[in-house]
Amino acid sequence: MAIALPGQRAARRGGLRRLARRKSTVAFLLALPLILLIASLVVYPALFSLHLATLNKSMEHFVGLGNFEFLFKRELFWMVVKQSCIFAITAVIFKAFTGFVLAHFVHNIPTKKQRKWRGMLLIPWVIPPAMSTLAWFWLFDPSYSAFNWILRAVHIGDVNWLGEPNWARASVILVNVWYGAPFFLIMYLAALKSVPEQLYEAAAIDGANWWQKIWYVTLPMMRNIISITVLFSLIVTFANFDIVRILTAGGPIDQTHIFATWAFKLGIEGNDIPLGASVSLFMFPILGVAAWFILRDISQRGNEA
Amino acid sequence: MPKQSSGRRKFLQTAGAASVGLAFPYIRTSYAAGSLSVAFWDHWVPGANSALTEVCQQWAKRERVDIKIDYINTQGNKLQLAGTTEAQAKAGHDVLAFVAWDPLEKASSLEPLDDVVASLEKQYGKIVPAMEYLGKKNGHWIALPSPTGTQVKPPCARLSVWKQAAGIDFQAMYPAGQKPTAEADNWTWDALLKAAPKVQQAGHPIGLGLGQTTDSIDWVGALFHSFGADLVDAKGNILVKSNPAVTQVLEYMQQLVKHMPPDVFAWDDASNNKYLISGQGSMIMNPPSAWSVAKRDNPKVAEDCWTFSMPKGPKGRFIPYLPIILGLWKFSKNKSAAKSLLHELWQRDNVEKYDIASNGYDIPSFQSMRDFKIWSEVSPPKGTVYHYPPRDDQTTWVSGAPAPANVANQMYVQSIMTKMIAKCTQGGETIPKTLDWAASEIEGYART
Numbered sequence: 001m002a003i004a005l006p007g008q009r010a011a012r013r014g015g016l017r018r019l020a021r022r023k024s025t026v027a028f029l030l031a032l033p034l035i036l037l038i039a040s041l042v043v044y045p046a047l048f049s050l051h052l053a054t055l056n057k058s059m060e061h062f063v064g065l066g067n068f069e070f071l072f073k074r075e076l077f078w079m080v081v082k083q084s085c086i087f088a089i090t091a092v093i094f095k096a097f098t099g100f101v102l103a104h105f106v107h108n109i110p111t112k113k114q115r116k117w118r119g120m121l122l123i124p125w126v127i128p129p130a131m132s133t134l135a136w137f138w139l140f141d142p143s144y145s146a147f148n149w150i151l152r153a154v155h156i157g158d159v160n161w162l163g164e165p166n167w168a169r170a171s172v173i174l175v176n177v178w179y180g181a182p183f184f185l186i187m188y189l190a191a192l193k194s195v196p197e198q199l200y201e202a203a204a205i206d207g208a209n210w211w212q213k214i215w216y217v218t219l220p221m222m223r224n225i226i227s228i229t230v231l232f233s234l235i236v237t238f239a240n241f242d243i244v245r246i247l248t249a250g251g252p253i254d255q256t257h258i259f260a261t262w263a264f265k266l267g268i269e270g271n272d273i274p275l276g277a278s279v280s281l282f283m284f285p286i287l288g289v290a291a292w293f294i295l296r297d298i299s300q301r302g303n304e305a
Numbered sequence: 306m307p308k309q310s311s312g313r314r315k316f317l318q319t320a321g322a323a324s325v326g327l328a329f330p331y332i333r334t335s336y337a338a339g340s341l342s343v344a345f346w347d348h349w350v351p352g353a354n355s356a357l358t359e360v361c362q363q364w365a366k367r368e369r370v371d372i373k374i375d376y377i378n379t380q381g382n383k384l385q386l387a388g389t390t391e392a393q394a395k396a397g398h399d400v401l402a403f404v405a406w407d408p409l410e411k412a413s414s415l416e417p418l419d420d421v422v423a424s425l426e427k428q429y430g431k432i433v434p435a436m437e438y439l440g441k442k443n444g445h446w447i448a449l450p451s452p453t454g455t456q457v458k459p460p461c462a463r464l465s466v467w468k469q470a471a472g473i474d475f476q477a478m479y480p481a482g483q484k485p486t487a488e489a490d491n492w493t494w495d496a497l498l499k500a501a502p503k504v505q506q507a508g509h510p511i512g513l514g515l516g517q518t519t520d521s522i523d524w525v526g527a528l529f530h531s532f533g534a535d536l537v538d539a540k541g542n543i544l545v546k547s548n549p550a551v552t553q554v555l556e557y558m559q560q561l562v563k564h565m566p567p568d569v570f571a572w573d574d575a576s577n578n579k580y581l582i583s584g585q586g587s588m589i590m591n592p593p594s595a596w597s598v599a600k601r602d603n604p605k606v607a608e609d610c611w612t613f614s615m616p617k618g619p620k621g622r623f624i625p626y627l628p629i630i631l632g633l634w635k636f637s638k639n640k641s642a643a644k645s646l647l648h649e650l651w652q653r654d655n656v657e658k659y660d661i662a663s664n665g666y667d668i669p670s671f672q673s674m675r676d677f678k679i680w681s682e683v684s685p686p687k688g689t690v691y692h693y694p695p696r697d698d699q700t701t702w703v704s705g706a707p708a709p710a711n712v713a714n715q716m717y718v719q720s721i722m723t724k725m726i727a728k729c730t731q732g733g734e735t736i737p738k739t740l741d742w743a744a745s746e747i748e749g750y751a752r753t
Contacts, residue, residue: 056752056753057711057752057753058413058753070749070752073749074749075742075745076746142566142568142569142571142572142576143566143568143572143576143579143580143583143585144579144583160567160568160571161571162568162571163567163568163569163570163571163731164731168571248571249517249518249573250517251516251517251570251571252516252570252571252727252731253570253724253727253728253731253732254724264382265718265719268382268385268386268389269382269385269718270714270715270718270719271389271406271407271410271411271714272715272752273389275752
């Protein structure tokens with residue numbers, strides 16, 4: 001048995017003290033609870049779903065990439081891929097545009113009144129989406145739609161909001177834009193406030209009109225924040241579940257299913273957890289590629305600056 | 306030694322008679338102490354849960370079991386999620402309520418209940434075949450029907466509208482407290498198609514959902530089978546393109562949808578109820594929940610409602626059946642007590658208590674229990690739901706049957722039949738193209 005001599009013990013204590021004094025060690029220890037939380041709630045489930053995706057339906061045998069091979073042969077799978085892309089890209093474009101316009105609107109309001117408008121415009125974002133989507137469902141209700149009541153009042157016929165495929169797609173996108181636009185508004189508003197006023201003054205001296213100011217001053221100054229918000233929103237929108245689930249549950253004839261709702265349908269309702277896991281994992285490479293391009297662009301611009 | 310309760314002794318005697326020489330491992334010679342955790346379906350009828358709770362607590366007191374009861378509803382698939390997570394974690398309740406297809410999918414995690422069923426069948430006769438289809442695997446009962454929550458979905462129509470607009474008197478055809486008259490033999494799917502434009506012209510079209518939720522899937526499953534339009538046979542052979550009845554039923558629906566609201570394709574399980582309660586619709590296919598809510602919200606409509614048998618098709622009269630099912634996990638640490646409770650829950654007196662509490666909503670899966678007074682007594686009008694429990698020439702039917710469970714489950718979950726109708730009506734596809742699509746989809750459902 002080795003016995004530590006007094007000198008060695010003192011050296012070890014000193015080493016520990018030095019280690020504890022190092023900033024990186026302290027930082028690591030402070031971040032450790034969060035790291036453990038993320039590991040247990042994000043990393044473990046992610047790895048577990050990877051494992052699940054390699055099993056057969058009864059989860060008894062390893063099938064490798066068999067589930068993906070099966071999915072790639074299904075017409076419905078490719079329809080869901082297409083619909084998820086349409087849903088996410090269209091919704092993000094409209095959210096970004098709406099947020100950009102609203103941010104300018106709020107930015108140009110006298111400072112005193114801004115707080116009131118900011119608060120009101122953030123309401124859609126702070127209401128739990130499941131609850132607000134239920135309200136939208138009642139507005140779109142197949143039989144007793146409030147919108148149709150208004151349309152009838154102005155002698156326009158009923159619209160089958162959730163029963164006709166194109167209207168149903170438009171409806172779920174509309175609700176997603178309504179819910180998500182305030183996020184863009186607040187981010188863009190913060191970005192607008194950080195654009196130096198002198199740049200606009202210089203542009204005005206050069207004779208720039210409002211459009212030229214936006215194109216040559218505002219947009220270049222906001223490029224990074226636009227990229228980050230678009231990336232973040234793209235990830236969240238691709239993974240959306242509640243809005244589609246509540247409004248259409250993927251119908252009519254599967255025409256509004258997106259990855260998450262279809263994964264739920266297959267995995268939970270259909271008792272095929274491995275296939276459901278495979279569908280949800282399919283989002284990962286798509287978002288990974290998008291994230292790589294956007295972050296590379298931001299990083300390049302950072303280097304140029 | 307503690308004295309054995311009379312209930313347990315009675316069960317032991319009955320069970321002993323049911324299977325000569327077979328020992329019941331779950332009947333202990335001493336009382337079944339310990340704890341038991343049970344989760345039932347959360348009944349939507351106010352007060353219905355309390356009757357079940359009372360029966361459980363009386364049993365627990367008698368058997369000296371510490372029972373814990375949870376009620377889980379099906380909103381947001383909560384019950385299914387509970388089943389999936391408990392099966393994965395191998396922990397949770399001892400007895401759990403399942404929705405229709407889940408016990409078969411989780412059969413390897415469930416304790417066989419052959420002994421409980423044998424004893425109950427000795428007392429009350431055979432369990433209905435539709436339940437056998439959902440509760441039995443490889444010749445063994447892996448789950449029991451729940452005495453609460455199990456429902457059928459027959460037509461519920463507005464008497465005055467049908468009498469005036471279509472000249473059909475359902476009350477005379479299906480009198481309260483009596484067998485259907487000879488006239489009921491003419492109540493067919495063709496008769497429905499002939500009457501549908503008449504009630505539509507009267508401003509009260511029929512409203513049969515064609516969405517993706519259970520109410521829509523269930524009645525469409527019964528319709529398909531009554532035409533003989535099975536998409537897959539019991540051996541798993543796909544019949545979509547080879548069975549001419551499938552084309553016939555789609556042609557039938559191409560005609561019928563013209564006389565229904567255009568939004569039926571987006572209906573959920575609440576839509577048909579609202580449609581009838583509002584006074585707009587003249588017929589839906591549903592348990593008596595719509596009538597029950599109408600009693601509160603629109604009494605004039607409720608007074609005009611009558612529930613009766615499904616229309617007959619070329620292959621017979623089939624009524625959609627959607628059971629809630631009780632399963633006992635293999636990981637349960639108190640299986641003997643759980644089996645004893647399951648047996649107790651199905652005692653006739655207890656089942657009648659639940660039915661009184663639910664205003665007759667729950668359909669017993671034993672034919673011999675479909676004569677409770679409650680169905681003749683509820684009103685208005687008196688006897689309005691007398692014909693709600695399937696009797697006479699009606700056969701309970703599970704949408705997707707007789708396909709093998711793994712395929713039928715997917716057909717049900719993916720609502721293949723309502724989608725087929727939607728495709729060749731609202732979707733504008735031809736019937737042959739719809740059949741091609743359906744055949745290809747079903748091929749994918751057979752994966753194991």
